[in-house]
Amino acid sequence: MAIRRGRGVAAINYPTGMNLGGDPTQALVHSTPTGNFMVTLSSVDLGQGMKQIMAQICAETIGVPTDCVVVDTADTDTGPHCMGTFASRGTHRAGNAVIQAAKEARQVMLEVAAEELEVNASDLETDGQGNILVKGAPQKSISIFDVALSAHFKRGRSISGRGMFLIPRSYPEKETGAMKPSTCYAHACTVAEVEVDDETGEVTVLTVKNVFEIGRALNPKMVEQQLVGGSWMGISHALYETTEPYYPNRDHGGTDFNQYLMPGPGDLAETEIIVLERPSADGPYGAKGPGEMCANPQIPAVANAVFDAVGVRVDTLPITPERILRALKAQAN
């Protein structure tokens, strides 16, 4: 009986969003009378930063500072349609819809500015600071504040735009079954190092080293925040969490936090995160979905590390001490 060490590796290929019956998200953008911009969405921010990212995308597209954009996700009854925040789809689907809406709003904004400046709208550019300038003659300019006032009170224009992003349903080919389940994939690779006590079956994760390829990181600190939390959650899924420990028998399922186990702050593995940015062709400013995929590769990596340590394959999650001991016993017989 001894504490045995093992190391496991796993790599994953993770689709951004889903494709069951088509995957749409809608966005609406409009300016206030004073030249701030409102993004209306039904895509809910669960804490992962949807509002911040959509504000950045809208601001970048229209050409205003991010703090001039307000994102409203308040009401899915009255807001534009979104399939929801899941399947790592929020940034990709809603982001593309916001870009389309913001482009249309920007075009109206430039047309109103063109009338005020008596130039052609195609000769105008934004400075990102709240002003519209004539290309090559920046002394001729107008603030977006004044453009919005003019649109609202003088010219009767609505500086607004509609966005709709749809990944259409992909049907499998009848002969081969081939289909295109997703247009955009994120990738990850994890190496986990564990110690397994072959007397008690207990697993301690010593280190987790993750590389994530997530397209463009639109907000690097928030991406890091997702990945650190996700890496921990992957270990939690690998070793602790289950609602049905003896599935399909539903008895003995956890009913509260005394029985539904999650690692606490004292159970952290040394964690390393490396981000690779390979902008996606159809993502908003090259983004993919890092959310859900970042909690996946740790699970097979830990399972492989357990195999490396004690030579047994546990093929049911979570990898509990009981399952390891049963597998060791079966191996000995």
Add this chain to the structure above:
Amino acid sequence: MAKVPVQFTLNGSEKAEFIDSGTTLLHALRDKIGDTSPKGGCHQGTCGACSVIVDGELRLSCLTLAETCNGATITTTSGLAEGGVLHPLQRAFLDTFATQCGFCTPGMIMAAKVLLDHTPNPSREDVVEALSGNICRCTGYEPIIQAVLTAARGNSQNAA
């Protein structure tokens, strides 16, 4: 059933309520007084989201009867900011990205405040121990540990 009077100081202001005997402090704070910063997670003392400070000690408000707090001084996370300036712990939680969905955050901040009140320069082990009764779904804890250590470093700078 007759209501029971209860009086205490919440975040510096006097509160008096008539409550049903057996009302938890969590229920009194959230539904009677309207301070929703303590969160009801498990209502059985296993998640720490409802943590508040009663007379300087960390308490799970879901397991504390409000009528036992007569005359007590109670602090919740909503009472930490002064004059619109965030408490150093709140600032540190923002700066280290230690919150995502935010449901555990008030409890974490309360647990951290009691730690720093007693141990201004804690070790990492001290922080882990202080937070061990609080669970978090989103962050993986490391950013929260870093937030508390960051706020503590601010303490030592102020002292120096």
